[in-house]
Structures are given as structure tokens and as C-alpha cells.
Amino acid sequence: MKLTELRNTLKMSQKETALFLGIPLRTYKRYETNNDYQKTYKYTLMCNTLSARLETQMSSEPLFCHKPYNIVVAGCGYVGLSLACILSKKNNVKMTDINEAKIALINDNKSPFYDPIIAKYLQNGQKIVAELSDSISYQKADFIVIATPTNFDVESNCFDTSSIENVIKLTRLVNKTATIVIKSTIPLGYTELIKKKNADDKIIFSPEFLREGNALFDNLNPARIIVGCDEKTRTEAKIFSLLLKEAADKANVPVLLMKNEEAEAVKLFSNAYLAMRVAYFNELDSYAEANDFRSQNIIKGIALDPRIGNFYNNPSFGYGGYCLPKDTIQLARSFLNIPNSNLIKAIVRSNATRKQFVTNQIIKKALDVTHKKKDEIIIGVYLITMKSNSDNYRSSSTIDIVNMLNKQGIKTIIFDPHYQEGEQDFSSFVTKCDFYIANRYDEKLKKLKNVLYSRDLFNRD
Numbered sequence: 001m002k003l004t005e006l007r008n009t010l011k012m013s014q015k016e017t018a019l020f021l022g023i024p025l026r027t028y029k030r031y032e033t034n035n036d037y038q039k040t041y042k043y044t045l046m047c048n049t050l051s052a053r054l055e056t057q058m059s060s061e062p063l064f065c066h067k068p069y070n071i072v073v074a075g076c077g078y079v080g081l082s083l084a085c086i087l088s089k090k091n092n093v094k095m096t097d098i099n100e101a102k103i104a105l106i107n108d109n110k111s112p113f114y115d116p117i118i119a120k121y122l123q124n125g126q127k128i129v130a131e132l133s134d135s136i137s138y139q140k141a142d143f144i145v146i147a148t149p150t151n152f153d154v155e156s157n158c159f160d161t162s163s164i165e166n167v168i169k170l171t172r173l174v175n176k177t178a179t180i181v182i183k184s185t186i187p188l189g190y191t192e193l194i195k196k197k198n199a200d201d202k203i204i205f206s207p208e209f210l211r212e213g214n215a216l217f218d219n220l221n222p223a224r225i226i227v228g229c230d231e232k233t234r235t236e237a238k239i240f241s242l243l244l245k246e247a248a249d250k251a252n253v254p255v256l257l258m259k260n261e262e263a264e265a266v267k268l269f270s271n272a273y274l275a276m277r278v279a280y281f282n283e284l285d286s287y288a289e290a291n292d293f294r295s296q297n298i299i300k301g302i303a304l305d306p307r308i309g310n311f312y313n314n315p316s317f318g319y320g321g322y323c324l325p326k327d328t329i330q331l332a333r334s335f336l337n338i339p340n341s342n343l344i345k346a347i348v349r350s351n352a353t354r355k356q357f358v359t360n361q362i363i364k365k366a367l368d369v370t371h372k373k374k375d376e377i378i379i380g381v382y383l384i385t386m387k388s389n390s391d392n393y394r395s396s397s398t399i400d401i402v403n404m405l406n407k408q409g410i411k412t413i414i415f416d417p418h419y420q421e422g423e424q425d426f427s428s429f430v431t432k433c434d435f436y437i438a439n440r441y442d443e444k445l446k447k448l449k450n451v452l453y454s455r456d457l458f459n460r461d
Contacts, residue, residue: 080147082215152326191260207267228263285315318397380433
């Protein structure tokens with residue numbers, strides 16, 4: 001923004017602005033009108049100072065009263081439904097999807113996936129209307145929030161953003177004025193690219209930072225609210241950020257407005273950092289196990305450093321789930337033309353190495369314990385969901401382990417209530433296997449301790 005625009009946005013007079021910046025009013029007026037003055041470093045510094053004041057003001061200003069907005073949320077997954085729940089407190093919200101089963105469940109006040117808080121929210125009478133996605137659905141909306149899936153496409157080596165483009169196309173057939181907010185995870189630079197492609201200025205990006213199984217809780221208690229925009233969409237971005245802020249239970253949520261490209265980077269780099277942390281402690285655990293050290297002692301010693309902390313450091317079979325694998329791969333792809341950049345790509349390789357190491361260790365332990373040949377061993381797999389308190393096993397690291405075991409001729413039997421093709425009865429499951437693995441330990445596995453492989457260090461004796 002230029003100096004004049006920043007001053008007007010802050011609703012300050014020229015005299016107030018000059019006083020705030022500590023310069024004479026006559027001198028300040030020259031910076032607003034003289035091109036030579038605007039080419040100086042001091043002009044840039046003044047703009048940065050006012051921008052910082054604007055961001056501080058936005059994050060601390062009281063919540064505003066507004067008319068109920070008409071909001072359509074496209075996509076009935078974790079992100080979409082949790083957003084619909086909070087935004088429907090004070091706005092007119094409906095959802096759209098291409099999955100009729102999900103739509104039927106939501107209209108029956110039931111969650112189509114595991115999230116206890118969402119389930120309770122719906123059961124307590126929070127009515128959200130869902131319908132099949134078509135152009136009429138978007139006709140009267142002020143805001144259209146796109147939360148459709150963007151799976152990583154191996155062939156194109158990029159996110160599949162076709163679902164986003166379909167919603168934008170349907171919207172603009174009947175509604176030229178609604179602000180479109182992309183919540184789906186996208187490649188760096190995508191928002192500006194799709195705006196140019198459609199000659200559409202009213203598209204912004206707002207990243208989500210939700211955990212599966214805790215999506216509504218995280219939307220009610222956000223660590224930060226970030227919305228991407230440009231000068232033309234700053235007002236709409238500010239309104240949307242405050243809609244999220246006033247719907248939250250948590251007070252004083254930091255709000256940041258930034259360029260769309262910067263908001264996209266926040267999302268991908270945040271998940272890459274989490275993946276890096278998982279990969280780091282997994283590599284530590286691999287080293288400890290290979291040398292017969294106790295990982296928990298090493299990790300506890302490291303975690304006492306307050307700069308590191310005792311959180312998000314429990315070893316596993318590898319990071320998995322819907323976000324971390326695809327987001328790190330996508331970010332690594334963005335670094336292909338950046339010279340001397342190795343860290344992000346190394347995170348992806350480290351996760352693959354960890355899963356191979358775990359597979360080798362499982363085979364070694366199983367052979368030692370059972371005294372059988374590889375093709376005679378049956379390994380029981382306790383849960384394949386990507387993490388505890390989840391019903392999702394997409395991109396689960398345990399599934400990758402199972403596939404690698406099967407390739408080496410080892411038979412596996414899966415116990416998981418959410419996996420219909422597996423064993424559903426735990427007692428029967430226990431009697432059928434020689435050796436067991438669990439990415440996350442459970443007390444019911446205690447009797448199997450001598451024939452169990454798990455790196456879940458902090459939930460065991």
C-alpha cells in the first residue's frame with residue numbers, strides 16, 4: 001500500500017500521521033505528493049511503520065457487530081464442516097458437496113467422520129443444511145469458502161486443484177460479487193494464478209491449521225488467523241478474519257493479513273516444520289535402537305532445553321495422514337529451482353528411510369522371537385489409522401509398513417474397527433498371529449509385550 005492508502009485505512013489525518021511518524025506536517029505532505037520523495041528509503045520505512053500499526057490495530061481491535069452474512073462452505077470434510085459449525089453461530093451457512101452420503105448425514109445432524117466435538121455440536125441442535133453442489137447453491141452467497149480436497153497427484157507431481165476450479169466455475173455462473181475464500185491446501189502461487197486465469201480479483205486464501213479428530217476444537221481455539229489478500233480485497237479479507245475471530249471461544253487471537261503467496265507459504269512451511277520435527281525424533285530413535293540406547297532418556301534430556309520443549313517428540317513409524325506427506329512433497333517440488341536448498345527435500349527422504357528401517361527391525365525382531373522362516377510368520381497389525389483418535393488411514397505410515405512386509409513375503413492381519421477388510425474382533429485377532437506391531441501403544445496390548453514391536457516410548461513401562 002502507498003502512504004496515502006495506509007493513512008486512510010487507519011483513519012488518520014495528515015497531521016496525526018505526521019505527529020505519529022515524528023516529522024513536520026509540511027515535510028509529510030511532500031511524501032504523499034512528490035514522486036522523488038516516494039523513491040527514497042525513508043518513504044519505504046514510513047510505509048512499513050504504518051503497516052505495522054495497522055496489523056497491530058487489527059489484531060487487538062474489538063469484535064464488530066455485523067449483519068448475518070450468507071456463507072456457502074464447499075466441501076463437507078474436516079475443514080469444511082468445522083468451519084460451518086463456527087460460522088453458523090451468527091451467519092446463514094449452508095454446505096455443498098458431491099458426496100450424497102455425507103450430505104445425508106449432516107442433514108440428519110450427524111458427523112460423516114470421527115470428531116467428538118463436531119458430533120456433540122450437531123447433536124445439540126446446531127442445524128446446518130447441506131446439499132449437492134450446483135451453481136444455484138452459490139447464487140446468494142456473500143462469501144464462498146472452498147474446503148474441497150486437493151490430493152497430491154503423483155503423475156503431475158502437484159496438488160490436484162480441479163475441485164477448487166469446479167467450485168469457482170459454478171459460482172461465477174450465477175454470482176459475480178461473492179468473495180471466494182480458498183481454505184484447501186494449494187501450491188505456492190496458486191491463488192494469484194487462478195485469479196489471472198479467471199480474470200477474477202475477488203479470490204483470497206486463508207490457510208487452516210487443524211488436527212483430524214480435533215478440527216472443531218482447533219477452529220474454536222485457533223493459535224492464529226491468517227488471510228491472504230491484495231489491496232483490492234483487503235476489506236473482504238479483514239471481514240472474513242473477524243468472522244473467524246468472533247466465532248472463536250479463545251480471546252485475543254492474533255490476526256495477520258498478508259499477500260496470498262505469503263499465506264500459502266505459511267501453510268506449507270508450517271506443515272513442513274512439523275514433519276521435520278517428527279522426522280528428527282524418528283531419526284534419533286533409529287540411531288538409539290541401532291545402538292541399543294534408550295530413546296526416552298535421550299529425548300527427555302533434549303526436551304529440557306526450553307528452546308526445544310517436551311512436545312511433538314514421540315517416535316513413530318513415520319509421519320503420515322492427509323496433510324504432512326503431501327504438503328512436504330509439494331513444498332519440496334517448489335524448491336527444485338532453488339540452488340543449495342536441501343532441508344525440505346531431506347525431510348521427505350528421511351520419512352521414507354524411517355519406514356524402511358522400521359520394516360527391517362520388525363522382520364529382525366519377529367524372526368528372533370518366533371524362530372520361524374519369513375514366509376511362515378503372521379504379523380498382527382494393531383490399528384492402521386494415521387494417529388490416535390482418528391478414523392482416517394489415508395497415507396498412514398503403518399499401511400506403508402504393511403505393504404513393505406507383504407513384499408518380503410510376510411503375511412499380515414490388520415485389526416482396526418474402522419477398516420472393514422480387517423479383523424474386527426480383538427480376541428480372535430490375538431489368536432491368529434505370531435508377532436504384533438503398533439504405531440501407537442494401547443493398554444490392551446500389555447499381555448503381548450514380549451511379541452510386540454512399537455516405538456511409542458512414552459505410553460509404555
